[in-house]
Amino acid sequence: MIKRLSHVTVWVFDQDLAKTFYVDKLGMQVREDQKMGDKMRWLTVGPKEQPDMQIALLLPSAGPLMDAETAASLRTLVEKGALSAGVLETDDVRRDYEELVKKGVTFRTPPVEQFYGIEAILKDPFGNWFSFTQSKPH
């Protein structure tokens, strides 16, 4: 039986910038940061309160997984905001929204009431977007 989600990929174009954003701005932790082969770097982060899940911040580049053209298309998709990266939960979306905006984080929408909670749409520096949600109890 599938027990849980342990890793998920978010495509980024600059891993230093990604680390700054996800760690310094969003307050996540670095889980692993290690060179992998000659050029690649295995960089994973995760929310402090969820130690058993990591987001791999990977660089799309030409290699066995994709050719240069595909890597460029993937980059375009991310930049155009076509790729949703998931939902990040918070216990106070309005407070966090204010704080993150001050830190320079961009949002597509400010917190808005929905039947399931209050939701803002947060964007990373590359175009990946997350629903940023304070959920109502079920």
Place this chain on the structure above:
Amino acid sequence: MCERLDEPLRLPLLAGLTGLSQHAFLRRFAREFGCTPHAYLTHLRLERAKALLVAGDLPVTEVCAQVGFESLGSFSSLFARRVGESPLRYRTSVRAVIQVPDQIFGPRIPYCFRTLLTSRNFGEARARCGW
């Protein structure tokens, strides 16, 4: 020392950890290990380099850096002198005899992430991962 192989030897720090003077520390170290701290560190670095060469796909320059050598030349020649063959030859000859998992040390990078993102042999990497 084991945990900081990539850093230069810091005698004052090591002696400080034991509460001995540097002089007393050196004497005690020689009695316990039969060599100087520097020689012992070199031994640890070479052992670690051997493990990294056999177990992973790190290029020799990276192995060299990870075990604290500043120059590839001095690393390679010391390695060859002590081990009897160059770092790359060592990797090949050990792998010819025993099969070693791609990654024993370091982060647990899922195999196909690692392979599909780093392998130089595109076709083989794709085949191994079922693409």
